[in-house]
Amino acid sequence: xxxxxxxxxxxxxxxxxxxxxxxxxxxxxxxxxxxxxxxxxxxxxxxxxxxxxxxxxxxxxxxxxxxxxxxxxxxxxxxxxxxxxxxxxxxxxxxxxxxxxxxxxxxxxxxxxxxxxxxxxxxxxxxxxxxxxxxxxxxxxxxxxxxxxxxxxxxxxxxxxxxxxxxxxxxxxxxxxxxxxxxxxxxxxxxxxxxxxxxxxxxxxxxxxxxxxxxxxxxxxxxxxxxxxxxxxxxxxxxxxxxxxxxxxxxxxxxxxxxxxxxxxxxxxxxxxxxxxxxxxxxxxxxxxxxxxxxxxxxxxxxxxxxxxxxxxxxxxxxxxxxxxxxxxxxxxxxxxxxxxxxxxxxxxxxxxxxxxxxxxxxxxxxxxx
Numbered sequence: 001x002x003x004x005x006x007x008x009x010x011x012x013x014x015x016x017x018x019x020x021x022x023x024x025x026x027x028x029x030x031x032x033x034x035x036x037x038x039x040x041x042x043x044x045x046x047x048x049x050x051x052x053x054x055x056x057x058x059x060x061x062x063x064x065x066x067x068x069x070x071x072x073x074x075x076x077x078x079x080x081x082x083x084x085x086x087x088x089x090x091x092x093x094x095x096x097x098x099x100x101x102x103x104x105x106x107x108x109x110x111x112x113x114x115x116x117x118x119x120x121x122x123x124x125x126x127x128x129x130x131x132x133x134x135x136x137x138x139x140x141x142x143x144x145x146x147x148x149x150x151x152x153x154x155x156x157x158x159x160x161x162x163x164x165x166x167x168x169x170x171x172x173x174x175x176x177x178x179x180x181x182x183x184x185x186x187x188x189x190x191x192x193x194x195x196x197x198x199x200x201x202x203x204x205x206x207x208x209x210x211x212x213x214x215x216x217x218x219x220x221x222x223x224x225x226x227x228x229x230x231x232x233x234x235x236x237x238x239x240x241x242x243x244x245x246x247x248x249x250x251x252x253x254x255x256x257x258x259x260x261x262x263x264x265x266x267x268x269x270x271x272x273x274x275x276x277x278x279x280x281x282x283x284x285x286x287x288x289x290x291x292x293x294x295x296x297x298x299x300x301x302x303x304x305x306x307x308x309x310x311x312x313x314x315x316x317x318x319x320x321x322x323x324x325x326x327x328x329x330x331x332x333x334x335x336x337x338x339x340x341x342x343x344x345x346x347x348x349x350x351x352x353x354x355x356x357x358x359x360x361x362x363x364x365x366x367x368x369x370x
Contacts (some may be wrong), residue, residue, distance in 0.1 A: 117145030174231030249313030
């Protein structure tokens with residue numbers, strides 16, 4: 001794990017965050033790539049990520065759910081926009097078309113959801129992704145299905161065999177009952193189960209990262225962060241990310257329960273970062289500025305500590321100011337490759353074929369009413 005400092009700290013970036021983003025001067029790639037995508041030229045950020053968005057509805061009901069917040073930031077509900085291809089062969093044909101089309105870019109590949117560890121298609125998705133080059137391959141999960149049996153093997157064993165680079169596990173609190181309550185997740189992993197998962201993943205060469213949202217009444221201070229790092233060490237993890245709840249633009253978002261909860265319970269990251277800068281035991285590594293996110297990487301002993309905040313309103317501002325550049329790629333459950341998390345916006349392909357209406361369906365409600 002290379003955690004040697006790579007840059008000088010820039011205080012202005014901490015204050016301006018993603019507003020300081022400039023693709024040519026301070027982005028991680030500092031360039032775009034133009035190539036032919038199904039017969040038309042597209043310009044894509046060179047470090048773009050391709051997310052494989054699982055069709056499996058999440059078995060948690062987090063009141064701060066990012067999956068629900070993204071469409072809410074565009075004024076729509078998740079239930080109204082999420083459609084899936086129910087025919088496996090049609091789905092995987094579209095996925096392979098999309099992966100083939102991205103070969104000139106060689107993007108990072110991420111499997112996310114929904115809840116991919118509960119997705120019956122996950123073993124085949126993993127095998128499909130293994131056939132394509134990528135700078136990094138990652139799976140993000142709440143962990144609840146990692147010890148489930150799928151096709152005669154535990155899901156974590158399918159993941160280990162796929163040689164992923166990263167396994168991200170979302171855990172909102174180190175105390176298991178508290179975590180289950182915060183995420184409204186009845187089947188959260190115990191600490192012992194989590195240790196087992198971590199050991200199997202690490203033996204395969206995957207780097208496990210725990211992901212914790214900062215919440216009022218939960219992990220909400222530097223002392224709480226340090227306690228969480230001790231928990232991570234106990235379960236064998238040396239990589240943790242702490243996230244400020246995403247912001248959205250009130251001029252455009254749908255004011256639903258997730259937006260309301262996030263606004264009430266958001267813990268601001270900047271004051272905590274100011275404390276980190278003064279706290280012995282933390283060593284600065286680098287800052288990363290994205291087109292709608294800001295990241296600081298620190299070291300605390302043997303643990304990589306990442307802090308991130310994101311602004312979906314600023315994401316829309318960048319898209320309006322630079323509409324010709326694709327910054328991210330999402331393969332949706334309906335078989336569409338798009339440049340946004342909305343399957344109706346920024347559609348890139350694959351080319352439309354003869355679609356059997358029986359192979360498409362709307363998802364059932366993804367969460368109980370709140």
